[in-house]
Amino acid sequence: MSVPIEPSLVELPAFRESTEEALRQAVEQERLALAQTLHDGLCQSLSGIRLIVALAEKKAQRHPELAGDLIELHGMVRTVCEDVHTLVEELRKPPTQRSGSI
Amino acid sequence: MSTLVKAEPLAGKVARVFLVDDHPLFRHGLARFIEAEPGYEICGEASSVPRALEALRKTNADVAIIDISLPGANGLELIKHLKVEHPDLSILVVSAHDEQLYALRALRAGASGYVMKKEAETVFLSALQKVVSGGVYVSPAFGDQLIYKVARNEGGNSASPLDVLSDREMEVLQLIGESKPTKQIAAELNLSVKTVESHRLHIKEKLGLGTSTDLVRFALDFVAQQTG
Numbered sequence: 001m002s003v004p005i006e007p008s009l010v011e012l013p014a015f016r017e018s019t020e021e022a023l024r025q026a027v028e029q030e031r032l033a034l035a036q037t038l039h040d041g042l043c044q045s046l047s048g049i050r051l052i053v054a055l056a057e058k059k060a061q062r063h064p065e066l067a068g069d070l071i072e073l074h075g076m077v078r079t080v081c082e083d084v085h086t087l088v089e090e091l092r093k094p095p096t097q098r099s100g101s102i
Numbered sequence: 103m104s105t106l107v108k109a110e111p112l113a114g115k116v117a118r119v120f121l122v123d124d125h126p127l128f129r130h131g132l133a134r135f136i137e138a139e140p141g142y143e144i145c146g147e148a149s150s151v152p153r154a155l156e157a158l159r160k161t162n163a164d165v166a167i168i169d170i171s172l173p174g175a176n177g178l179e180l181i182k183h184l185k186v187e188h189p190d191l192s193i194l195v196v197s198a199h200d201e202q203l204y205a206l207r208a209l210r211a212g213a214s215g216y217v218m219k220k221e222a223e224t225v226f227l228s229a230l231q232k233v234v235s236g237g238v239y240v241s242p243a244f245g246d247q248l249i250y251k252v253a254r255n256e257g258g259n260s261a262s263p264l265d266v267l268s269d270r271e272m273e274v275l276q277l278i279g280e281s282k283p284t285k286q287i288a289a290e291l292n293l294s295v296k297t298v299e300s301h302r303l304h305i306k307e308k309l310g311l312g313t314s315t316d317l318v319r320f321a322l323d324f325v326a327q328q329t330g
Contacts, residue, residue: 028322029281032279032280032281032322032325032326033280033281036280036281036325039198040125040171040198041125043198043219043220044125044127044128044198044219045125045127045128047128047131047198047219047220048125048126048127048128048129048130048131048132049127049131050131050223051128051131051132051134051135051223051226052130052131052134052135054135054223055134055135055138058138059138081220085220092325092326093326094322094323094326
């Protein structure tokens, strides 16, 4: 959005308002872009890692010395996946519906 | 597990599975996970629609697992193409998109199942087993909704106002909601800018949105409400 560089004193409130609105819109677009990047990249990669860990956990059933660690790791990956999904949802919410955590 | 069609198990046959997903880590994880299961083998993988179409002509696959979001053209278009070229191929959609928005569209395009990527690993196997056996898989919650709507003579149509949009218009709406400009949308969907503008116009008309600003606001809310 183009705005006058040197507004007169009369125009100052409107100038400030339009600048703040442009800034708000830019922040919203950045939030959505970040959510999309997380959704398309990190979430998918974590889902792939989760599948491999689930497979390792299944194989380790015959190796008790490994099974406990892999069950724990599987649980941790699941939690990270859920955390990232929650973060994406929060980033995508309109300002009026946000919890205030981010 | 939700069953809409009675499934007959395969008699001792190894099912050949083809994967179509543009996320290498997810594709790799899914391939390893499925291959470890008795009764399945991975017969090929592709990361885009053209590569999938080409490879599937040379591969005698029993089932294709397809993501909805693919570069170039989307998974729904791929499903429609595949059902024409390979009518006997079973198709399971594994997608990051919410089933409420895309499951019915995927089934209408010719898929036999829809699973969200965030589901537990065991759900993937249940869905695959069901689809390979000739059945239909959707989540229990979504299956219940469909049955309820059919019982109320709504013919499986959801109450969503977005049902009036074509699959292509849904894609355009999704990309508008991801804050992508028309030029970029055209490039991603292999369409001309003029065609995308025409889709924008139709979306506005169908959804009763007065201005382009209303359309962008609607699209942003649409993407924000997705939970996949």
